[in-house]
Amino acid sequence: MLKLDEIQRRLIAEVAGLHKVPIGAYNFRANSQLAGRNNTANIEITSKDDGSGIDIHIKDGTQNESVHIPVVLSASGIKETVYNDFYIGENCDVVIVAGCGIDNCGNQDSEHDGVHRFFVGKNSKVKYVEKHYGSGNGAGQRILNPVTEVSMNDGSFMEMEMVQIKGVDSTNRMTTAALKAGAKLIVRERLMTHGAQKAFSTYKITLDGENSGADVVSRGVAKEKSYQKLDLCVIGNAPCNGHTECDSIIMDEGKILAVPSLEANHVDAVLFHEAAIGKIAGDQLIKLMTLGLTEQEAEEQIISGFLK
């Protein structure tokens, strides 16, 4: 049985899309306490001995199963660092949904720094969804600094959907991945900042194995006086394919620094990068207005499509 109050349930719905207890394995954390856990025959979640986080073990051959590990903070002044390690066996096909929601109505800062490490076994397929969300009108900041470290074994595939759309005052996201032979990584990041928010997002993807590949795309919208720095780097150490793309919409007095970079250390490494920053094109607004939308509705449609 989950021990969650109404605010916590709302945050869970935002970050994990959950309105009821999910089927499959889960671990719910609320205000630094365990609020509910379920293991399955193939997925075992255990607390680390020192209490610093959890270990998630997924057995070889686990197919079509999911793990939800949402975290919510609804009390002001909490500052925590949590270490979660995922050990995914060979030949698995699993979905992992993480994410953190902070509701801070108080005057003290609330901060959750989640360190997630993934060890993806040979030929396994993982879809990882991570959503971050903030709410509450207190003077205290809502701070999230996620660290994601991925180690991908031969022939594995991982798709990461990293989303932070609203309400996080400060974030420093660091994602690193190392890929062995034939491994493929797809990253789709969506960031929207508003007010005086700051978001830093850094990716360092290392393609070590033959025929490994990565496609890292970050789309951002910086509104009002917010700031984003996107630093996407792919390193090719073998015959491999890599692509990074930073694509941003700038609005109001927003500021964006996009730094896509490539490092090739092998003659058969094929690497590309792209970066674009621009405001919403006037023609895009006009086109949607000719369909009957107001200017504000048109702007909302363009942004929601861009961040979809």
Add this chain to the structure above:
Amino acid sequence: MLELQDIFFSVEGVEIIRGVNLTVENNKFVVITGPNGGGKSTLARLIMGIEKPTSGKIILDGQDITNADITERAKLGVGFAFQQPVRFKGIEVFDLLKLAAGGKLTFNKACDYLSAVGLCAQDYIKREVNSSLSGGEVKRIEIATILARKTKLSIFDEPEAGIDLWSFKHLIQIFEDMRKNIDGGSIVIISHQERILSIADEIIVLADGQIKNRGAAEKILPEIINTESVIQECEKLKR
């Protein structure tokens, strides 16, 4: 019915449109042609409200819409297909058609609109309206958005611009079908193409911001056939 009354439009002191008076009756298919730089696209944008006239009045079905903005005119039933259709990252073909249809659209209806412009919904409905689409594809989707809107007055700004000849042949068919199914509305097309001019109820020749000639296609087309107002069909491709 659309009426333009003594429309003038200037930018930084340069007059682009100089006293245009024009009536487009319901059930009419009107083609505006004329040399490049003559003010055709500007006139189309003035009708949609993208530009505002310096002076003069625009009347739609008896209502003065001169000061109405783009959204208001759209809600009154004016539709506009861009010469260079706009592309959107993340917005899919279905999303755009749904917005055009007013927020509600079934897959089957979307399929009807796409089929009418020669596109298979299975292939296109989930495609983003971004730079992965060719000029011909995005042009057809643009026309499909007009079909989905069911407009009273549809304006097409050089629908043939930027598309290949193969797609153009299909485009002519689309306009011939629209002509047949006009159903009380009216269609204004900016075009130089002889094939489009030849199916018009009325041709208007606009040059130097003024209407220089107008009348039924049978009368006007022979008069302008060897001028830059008309691009004739390629003889080899006719075969």
